[in-house]
Amino acid sequence: MPKARLTREQIAERAALELPDGAYVNLGWGIPNLIAAYVPSQVTVYFHSENGILGMGPRAKPGEEDFDLVDAMKVPVTLLPGGSYFSQDDAHVMTRGGHLDICILGGLQVSEHGDLANWRIPGAKGAGGIGGAMDISVGAQKLIVTMEHTAKDGSPKIVKTCSYPLTAIDCVDTIITDLAVIDVTPEGLVLREVAPGFTPEEVQKFTEPKLRYSTNVPAMRLQPR
Amino acid sequence: MTSKEKVYPTIDAAVADIPDGATIMFGGFGGAGFPNNLIQALARQGARNLSVISNNCGTGEGELGLLFKNRQIRRVVAAFPGPGAKYFQEQFDAGEIELELVPQGILCERMRAFGAGIPAFFSPVGVGTEIASGKEERVIRGKRYILEQALGADYAFIRAYRADHMGNLIYHKAARNFNPIMATAAKFTIAEVEEIVGTGKLDPEAIITPSIFVDRIVQAEGKRYA
Structure with a gap:
């Protein structure tokens, strides 16, 4: 029986620890969308939505929804004190212009050079859709990708070269998966943390490019409960 | 000086011609x-192609699903057609609709x-991806950029919260989104609004779309959400 990897919620929980106090943050679809629930209580961050919201608050309570106030996934949300509304072009002045401190997106593949593919699986039916992912990837001061370490068929999602259509090149700073925290550096991929119960050698087996790591790689930090 | 009304x-009168x-932008x-x-x-009006x-x-x-269902649309420029866009996806898969996919x-x-x-500008978005295909690439101050062309239309159909009789507009929360940009990029901008007030009744500091960008205003009647 294979060892238990982290759940999607635990990946989100670990990713939330990367958010510094005061940061302006955009969260993408998938696992990133779970992260807001795990922001540590001593940290204040300001969420950006590409449809023109800064200072976005939690999901609206049932019965209190305003469908003119939705996030990029169409979910009715709220606005925190100090929040603001603006047009979609100003929202992307913020993304592309490098004004967001941290953006966290889902991924289909990340290459050892930090290239990201996250918008279309080759051969999939339908037209696909880019949305704001390309603008966000190019402009983020720091781009974190959260995803499962391997695809459903067991193949690595961290690869030497992406075979899926690219979102942006040379854009990813850190990858957080159900097995590891990995930094993309000019010298290559550096294994910063491994999931509890896993060894660096085991993580390497699920990763196509070579990982660099020291003799003592700590376990992934999860928040005290 | 006389001003054009x-x-x-009626809504139908606003789109009769x-x-x-035609090339039409739609906010939302x-x-x-x-x-x-x-x-x-x-x-209802039935313009095609x-x-x-x-x-x-x-x-x-x-939303636009109705116009796809009626097969009134031949070509689309969009960032995220969407998995719920049933009629578009069917016609796209059948090769009946031309799509230009653009980062949002x-x-x-x-x-x-x-x-x-x-007329055009250099952008870092899409460099090294399929979006860059066929576009001029240039290195500016050490970074790679691609040339993107300006995008205009014959008409912009937009939604605003409140208008005055001159066509100044304000919006409501995140319903602003693409509407103010499209108002600037079309030959004729047609705004449906929840309320029309007298000229001078909007706070000039709060006006988001100045009247110069708006050609027609009409009171919205039906549902706000599709």
């Missing part, structure tokens, strides 16, 4: 800020450039 008596083959994102009254009027510019391609029969922020910026009289 911009307030139209849209010709076959995530269900908010769609000109659903104008879309339904255009479905349309080119549309919109973030997405409708949800079921809602670049879609905005191409319209903004058109409205501002900028």
Whole structure:
């Protein structure tokens, strides 16, 4: 029986620890969308939505929804004190212009050079859709990708070269998966943390490019409960 | 000086002259800020062979879905057609509709450039991806950029919260989204609004779209959301 990897919620929980106090943050679809629930209580961050919201608050309570106030996934949300509304072009002045401190997106593949593919699986039916992912990837001061370490068929999602259509090149700073925290550096991929119960050698087996790591790689930090 | 009356008596009158083959921008994102009254009027009016510019391609029969269902659309420029865009996806898979997929922020910026009289601009978005295919690439101060063309239209169909009789507009929360940009990038901008007030009744500091960008105003009647 294979060892238990982290759940999607635990990946989100670990990713939330990367958010510094005061940061302006955009969260993408998938696992990133779970992260807001795990922001540590001593940290204040300001969420950006590409449809023109800064200072976005939690999901609206049932019965209190305003469908003119939705996030990029169409979910009715709220606005925190100090929040603001603006047009979609100003929202992307913020993304592309490098004004967001941290953006966290889902991924289909990340290459050892930090290239990201996250918008279309080759051969999939339908037209696909880019949305704001390309603008966000190019402009983020720091781009974190959260995803499962391997695809459903067991193949690595961290690869030497992406075979899926690219979102942006040379854009990813850190990858957080159900097995590891990995930094993309000019010298290559550096294994910063491994999931509890896993060894660096085991993580390497699920990763196509070579990982660099020291003799003592700590376990992934999860928040005290 | 006499001023042209911009307030139209009915939704149908506001779209009566849209010709076959027109290029039309549609505001809206995530269900908010769609000109659903104008879309339904255009479905009744029946113009065909349309080119549309919109973030997405409708949800079921809602929003632009109705115009796809009626097969009034031939070509689309969009950032995220959307899994719920049933009629678009069927016609796309059948090869009946032409699609230009554009990163969302670049879609905005191409319209903004058109409205501002900028014919094209260099952008870092999409460098090294399929979006860069066929576009001029240039290195500026050590970084790679691709040339993006300005994007204009014959008409913009937009949704606003409140207008005055001159066509100044304010919006409501995140229903603003693409609407103000599109208003600047079309030859004729048609705004459906929840309320029309007398000229001078809007706070000039709060006006988001100044009247110069708006040609027709009409009172929205039906549902705000599709």
